[in-house]
Amino acid sequence: MKELLNLMEYRPSVKVIDATLRDGGLVNDFYFTDEFVKALYETNIKAGVDYMEFGYKASTEMFDENKFGKWKFSKDDDIRAIVGDNNTNLKISVMADVGRCDYKNDIINKADSPIDVVRVATYLNTIPAAVDMIEDAAKKGYEVCCNIMAISNGQESDLRAALDILGKTPVDVFYIVDSYGSLYPEQIERLAGIYSEFAAKYGKKLGIHAHNNQQLAFANTIEAVGDGVDWLDATYSSMGRGAGNCAMELLLGFLKNPKYKPYYAIQFVEQYMNKLKAEGVVWGYDLQYMMTGQLNQHPRTAIQFTKEKRTDYSEFYKEVVAQD
Amino acid sequence: MKELLNLMEYRPSVKVIDATLRDGGLVNDFYFTDEFVKALYETNIKAGVDYMEFGYKASTEMFDENKFGKWKFSKDDDIRAIVGDNNTNLKISVMADVGRCDYKNDIINKADSPIDVVRVATYLNTIPAAVDMIEDAAKKGYEVCCNIMAISNGQESDLRAALDILGKTPVDVFYIVDSYGSLYPEQIERLAGIYSEFAAKYGKKLGIHAHNNQQLAFANTIEAVGDGVDWLDATYSSMGRGAGNCAMELLLGFLKNPKYKPYYAIQFVEQYMNKLKAEGVVWGYDLQYMMTGQLNQHPRTAIQFTKEKRTDYSEFYKEVVAQD
Numbered sequence: 001m002k003e004l005l006n007l008m009e010y011r012p013s014v015k016v017i018d019a020t021l022r023d024g025g026l027v028n029d030f031y032f033t034d035e036f037v038k039a040l041y042e043t044n045i046k047a048g049v050d051y052m053e054f055g056y057k058a059s060t061e062m063f064d065e066n067k068f069g070k071w072k073f074s075k076d077d078d079i080r081a082i083v084g085d086n087n088t089n090l091k092i093s094v095m096a097d098v099g100r101c102d103y104k105n106d107i108i109n110k111a112d113s114p115i116d117v118v119r120v121a122t123y124l125n126t127i128p129a130a131v132d133m134i135e136d137a138a139k140k141g142y143e144v145c146c147n148i149m150a151i152s153n154g155q156e157s158d159l160r161a162a163l164d165i166l167g168k169t170p171v172d173v174f175y176i177v178d179s180y181g182s183l184y185p186e187q188i189e190r191l192a193g194i195y196s197e198f199a200a201k202y203g204k205k206l207g208i209h210a211h212n213n214q215q216l217a218f219a220n221t222i223e224a225v226g227d228g229v230d231w232l233d234a235t236y237s238s239m240g241r242g243a244g245n246c247a248m249e250l251l252l253g254f255l256k257n258p259k260y261k262p263y264y265a266i267q268f269v270e271q272y273m274n275k276l277k278a279e280g281v282v283w284g285y286d287l288q289y290m291m292t293g294q295l296n297q298h299p300r301t302a303i304q305f306t307k308e309k310r311t312d313y314s315e316f317y318k319e320v321v322a323q324d
Numbered sequence: 325m326k327e328l329l330n331l332m333e334y335r336p337s338v339k340v341i342d343a344t345l346r347d348g349g350l351v352n353d354f355y356f357t358d359e360f361v362k363a364l365y366e367t368n369i370k371a372g373v374d375y376m377e378f379g380y381k382a383s384t385e386m387f388d389e390n391k392f393g394k395w396k397f398s399k400d401d402d403i404r405a406i407v408g409d410n411n412t413n414l415k416i417s418v419m420a421d422v423g424r425c426d427y428k429n430d431i432i433n434k435a436d437s438p439i440d441v442v443r444v445a446t447y448l449n450t451i452p453a454a455v456d457m458i459e460d461a462a463k464k465g466y467e468v469c470c471n472i473m474a475i476s477n478g479q480e481s482d483l484r485a486a487l488d489i490l491g492k493t494p495v496d497v498f499y500i501v502d503s504y505g506s507l508y509p510e511q512i513e514r515l516a517g518i519y520s521e522f523a524a525k526y527g528k529k530l531g532i533h534a535h536n537n538q539q540l541a542f543a544n545t546i547e548a549v550g551d552g553v554d555w556l557d558a559t560y561s562s563m564g565r566g567a568g569n570c571a572m573e574l575l576l577g578f579l580k581n582p583k584y585k586p587y588y589a590i591q592f593v594e595q596y597m598n599k600l601k602a603e604g605v606v607w608g609y610d611l612q613y614m615m616t617g618q619l620n621q622h623p624r625t626a627i628q629f630t631k632e633k634r635t636d637y638s639e640f641y642k643e644v645v646a647q648d
Contacts, residue, residue: 185547
């Protein structure tokens with residue numbers, strides 16, 4: 001389903017989602033300055049980005065508000081302090097994790113909230129809980145995505161069963177999530193084929209969230225858009241957990257819709273992202289993430305390796321290869 | 325022509341070519357220590373790499389030997405000082421540039437040389453000179469590749485004409501070279517289709533040499549192998565001009581032929597490549613290379629930007645977008 005001869009055209013249904021605060025927040029415990037967040041918001045508007053994800057709606061019962069920046073909780077008032085009434089084309093999203101979000105209380109009616117989209121993140125084995133969250137968010141008036149995480153470790157038959165259940169809910173978008181950065185473009189094509197079957201059956205849209213463990217986050221994202229996937233996650237400078245995500249500046253340079261303006265993405269990277277790196281916030285492709293990606297493992301061992309500032313990569317290789 | 329369901333298998337005709345000294349030499353003027361080169365040679369043997377490119381056969385009339393390390397000239401005696409009689413499975417290659425190599429004199433008969441393969445690098449507008457070099461090298465007993473550079477800037481009809489001429493020579497391998505790192509996997513697929521036509525017609529093999537300007541060197545290389553391309557260039561830590569090349573450690577982790585041993589690649593990166601970086605040798609993906617790649621331009625402006633240690637990326641963007 002590649003759009004081989006259509007690289008010069010664009011598909012108006014394609015949407016770009018900036019996940020810098022949300023996935024990037026995983027590497028700095030969500031401690032972004034308000035100046036950074038405001039500049040990011042302004043950049044997204046100027047660059048033509050379609051959605052900006054502010055962070056997680058994490059339960060304040062489960063997580064100590066003193067141990068994280070505010071975007072782990074993404075309270076409506078904090079969002080409003082940045083965006084006001086958000087009279088722009090940029091829509092606002094938050095992520096709600098199954099089992100870690102007090103959604104009945106913390107997600108209020110859309111009519112009273114600056115948020116436009118709720119993205120429900122689930123594993124294959126928590127689909128019924130995700131369904132409950134999806135129904136709650138849809139009833140409250142939100143656009144709803146369902147991000148099925150870690151599918152590279154799941155069974156294809158379970159994935160089909162999950163999509164068939166989700167198809168019957170009011171969810172708007174099914175997301176392919178390569179949590180471990182282990183998938184190759186050929187596998188994205190196959191997965192997009194499966195997702196497309198159910199998207200067609202139930203009238204849903206598709207999205208992709210890629211990780212850069214094997215330097216394939218951008219490649220997998222453009223593979224997916226060629227396969228009919230419309231919602232594309234990206235972060236400035238690839239900022240995100242471990243090896244990070246698809247780089248916004250690469251993606252906006254690739255997409256041909258004239259509403260996207262890569263210049264503003266480059267300017268933001270120059271002024272803000274490179275400063276974050278210089279200040280010592282660490283993310284991005286490195287050997288330890290490559291190895292867990294190649295082995296289709298959760299990156300937690302690689303994140304630990306990074307935190308400990310280890311450089312004995314070959315020793316680490318022996319550790320992760322031997323894991324069972 | 326993707327090998328969608330064959331990711332678990334391998335094609336025995338696939339060859340891995342280590343181009344670290346040759347393309348990497350472009351960023352340190354070929355000043356590698358003998359210790360480095362010996363360790364690289366030993367690593368390639370242990371890792372199961374098929375070919376090791378030592379460097380260029382540059383003309384000593386045209387280039388001052390005092391201004392470059394020895395691998396710009398790759399004299400047979402210097403190679404022999406590293407490899408002895410090279411009684412191993414690792415074959416030795418050198419690159420000969422059209423117009424910059426005194427091949428009649430500097431490339432001797434294979435029977436008297438440690439070199440196995442001569443890779444002739446040409447542009448589309450110097451094909452007749454390349455043909456002369458190919459015939460010379462083949463007559464002397466070498467395996468011969470022809471690397472057609474900068475094809476992202478060429479006309480498809482010229483490329484077809486060139487392949488039709490080259491097909492009639494004794495060249496063994498046609499190389500797709502993405503000199504500017506500007507090609508997307510979909511374009512690699514199309515180009516591989518054109519190359520395959522002529523490879524089939526004349527009984528030639530195909531190769532790919534990718535650059536990482538858009539973080540697509542690895543993605544384009546695995547796209548190509550799925551499209552029937554057998555000779556795959558890679559460098560340790562992606563070391564190469566500008567944004568560098570396809571990383572050896574990514575490629576060996578992807579290929580399923582059990583003769584490839586990624587552990588030794590990781591060990592070499594840990595012990596040698598990271599040291600080079602720490603010593604201040606600069607290469608690899610960065611915004612300035614992304615921009616020239618996106619714009620399908622020669623990276624020379626980006627290399628200059630890097631040399632001048634500029635960080636005004638958005639200013640640079642305005643400079644390169646305006647180029648004509």
